[in-house]
């Protein structure tokens with residue numbers, strides 16, 4: 001890529017621009033269609049999965065992994081992120097805006113008081129009184 005971004009300066013916006021430049025310089029816009037990018041991203045998720053395949057559960061921070069293995073992991077995570085950023089761009093989705101909205105939605109779906117210490121899906125969380133509407137029906141916390 002033409003420009004090297006300092007670590008602390010990385011933003012979704014910069015990654016989007018760098019991927020757009022990367023594709024343009026190579027005349028690869030023709031290949032970066034939504035479907036192609038989605039398949040490329042899923043392929044990279046597969047490569048990411050392969051790193052963990054057959055290892056069983058591994059401790060957080062991967063203390064026993066070699067530097068090369070961690071570097072490889074960083075590369076595959078990056079491939080997934082780069083294709084995701086590019087896919088969002090090509091689809092006209094503002095990923096920064098979308099991800100902040102999604103976090104807000106997640107917080108509504110999973111209120112701390114109902115979810116703390118539980119990994120249950122939001123559809124299985126029993127509603128508190130506030131979540132019932134005047135008809136006695138269950139409010140969808142996501143609406």
Ligand SMILES: Nc1ccn([C@H]2C[C@H](O)[C@@H](COP(=O)(O)OP(=O)(O)OP(=O)(O)O)O2)c(=O)n1
Nearest residue numbers: 019022023028031044047076078079080082083
């Ligand atoms: N048409 C393409 C091909 C590649 N890339 C970029 C995005 C990814 O970050 C990386 C993917 O490159 P490879 O397909 O070579 O995949 P890997 O880097 O995983 O290499 P390998 O499959 O040999 O492990 O390059 C891209 O934007 N558009």
